[in-house]
Amino acid sequence: MDKERKLIIAGNWKMNKTVAEGVALVNGIKREVKDVKEVDMVVCPPFTALSEVSKAILDSNIRLGAQNMSEHNSGAYTGEIAAGMLKEFSARYVILGHSERRQFQKESDELISKKAAAAHAASLKPIVCVGETLAEREGGQMETVLLTQVRGSLAGLTKPQMEETIVAYEPVWAIGTGKTASAQQAQDAHAFIRSLLVKLFDETVARRVRIQYGGSVKPSNTRELMSLPDVDGALVGGASLEDRSFADIIKNSI
Ligand code: PGA
Numbered sequence: 001m002d003k004e005r006k007l008i009i010a011g012n013w014k015m016n017k018t019v020a021e022g023v024a025l026v027n028g029i030k031r032e033v034k035d036v037k038e039v040d041m042v043v044c045p046p047f048t049a050l051s052e053v054s055k056a057i058l059d060s061n062i063r064l065g066a067q068n069m070s071e072h073n074s075g076a077y078t079g080e081i082a083a084g085m086l087k088e089f090s091a092r093y094v095i096l097g098h099s100e101r102r103q104f105q106k107e108s109d110e111l112i113s114k115k116a117a118a119a120h121a122a123s124l125k126p127i128v129c130v131g132e133t134l135a136e137r138e139g140g141q142m143e144t145v146l147l148t149q150v151r152g153s154l155a156g157l158t159k160p161q162m163e164e165t166i167v168a169y170e171p172v173w174a175i176g177t178g179k180t181a182s183a184q185q186a187q188d189a190h191a192f193i194r195s196l197l198v199k200l201f202d203e204t205v206a207r208r209v210r211i212q213y214g215g216s217v218k219p220s221n222t223r224e225l226m227s228l229p230d231v232d233g234a235l236v237g238g239a240s241l242e243d244r245s246f247a248d249i250i251k252n253s254i
Pocket residue numbers: 012170174175176177178214215216217235236237238239
């Protein structure tokens with residue numbers, strides 16, 4: 001697939017995989033995708049597996065990401081992990097503001113924007129998640145919700161930082177439900193997000209930012225989703241927990 005922006009496929013393992021299981025998974029993925037150069041490939045294990053997974057992908061074409069981080073650099077924040085600590089494992093990416101964290105940890109757009117700034121300060125590329133719930137979509141609120149989340153979560157980023165930020169459009173109703181957005185729904189939402197980036201930043205920035213789709217991505221729906229003009233990759237949950245399915249998603253995106 002010849003696209004303007006390089007695709008980025010990231011696996012969000014969520015709260016799954018022990019260290020041994022994570023290493024086995026990433027070794028399997030590594031074998032399957034060793035010749036892939038066309039797409040950026042990222043795995044995001046839980047914090048506990050970052051160290052060993054990092055070693056396992058050394059000298060490979062797979063990059064490391066984390067699933068969250070603190071907005072602070074250090075100090076009395078029990079249970080938190082700082083960007084600098086993720087860098088120790090050579091992490092390059094960090095998922096921020098996933099809908100599960102917005103829902104269960106009550107993360108706000110303001111907090112997510114602070115985390116995004118802290119990530120950039122440490123040279124980590126944030127993958128900032130946005131997306132509407134089913135009730136919001138059915139209530140005609142999709143665009144308002146996306147506007148609020150995009151404006152709030154990316155507030156304060158400079159243009160060069162924004163260009164190095166990945167936005168993940170993840171409609172909440174499609175996450176882990178087996179329901180994928182239709183091609184039209186995905187393209188419309190992605191084009192809308194890009195139009196917001198034009199207003200909030202500028203044309204050039206908006207053209208360069210990669211917008212991933214997330215929500216029940218699997219090998220069988222990858223090709224259609226990745227062929228959409230404003231879809232620049234995928235953030236994959238369930239289907240990233242098995243080496244063959246994650247590798248097939250990657251291969252089907254090329
Ligand atoms: P899913 O999760 O692929 O299992 O729907 C996607 C995500 O939450 O990032």
